[in-house]
């Protein structure tokens with residue numbers, strides 16, 4: 292697992308409380324993860340999310356993953372955990388506006404220490420967010436603690452691909468993304484197994500390169516003004532962002548970055 296000492300939760304919170312979050316939302320939509328609805332549907336189908344079940348979304352952002360699960364999978368209730376206060380506040384307002392406040396609640400906490408009761412949930416959910424959590428071992432232990440025996444841990448995440456990143460590549464990419472640590476598929480599979488899970492799926496979704504190409508195209512061809520407005524019309528900053536996205540796209544093309552999907556069951 293790659294680590295970057297200079298980046299911590301305060302940097303991640305600054306991203307999600309500031310303009311970078313707006314930029315991600317501009318290019319990705321309200322589902323801030325690679326592949327949008329298609330990715331969520333794939334994850335829910337592979338995980339066998341059941342109507343009437345109860346789940347926790349770790350690093351839930353503004354709650355769109357939980358709204359998806361209520362609308363499309365008819366889950367009974369969701370609890371979202373996020374460490375950025377602004378996300379929790381905006382999430383509560385969004386869920387209220389969309390009429391789901393009776394089924395979705397938010398907790399402002401770190402994903403590694405949620406304070407939620409053990410063994411009371413049918414599944415734990417996460418979409419492209421656990422890459423921001425430094426202590427992946429504590430994160431997986433907490434996810435497994437939350438579900439009942441037979442419960443499911445289902446998540447997608449950005450991971451190091453089958454070809455390893457060099458130290459320089461990892462430092463540059465993780466600094467841009469504000470990832471304090473960066474796991475491989477095998478790192479996550481090992482942690483899930485060490486915490487008593489059977490890993491049913493840990494695979495590259497194959498979406499990363501095409502989606503990042505799409506984001507770059509939108510920034511260059513359609514959303515340039517809106518992106519510049521978010522960045523205070525700082526053209527140098529815009530060029531820098533595009534340069535780092537192109538760098539990430541090229542790493543993915545070389546098999547060094549990917550979005551992966553995981554489904555594991557607590558024994």
Ligand SMILES: C[S@@+](CC[C@H](N)C(=O)[O-])C[C@H]1O[C@@H](n2cnc3c(N)ncnc32)[C@H](O)[C@@H]1O
Pocket residue numbers: 300303304307321322323324349350351352353355356372373374375378400401402403417418419420423424425
């Ligand atoms: C990419 S967004 C999640 C996107 C969301 N899953 C979706 O699909 O729309 C990442 C979220 O993780 C949260 N986060 C990062 N580190 C965290 C931590 N250690 N504990 C809890 N939340 C964290 C951030 O505040 C942010 O809201």
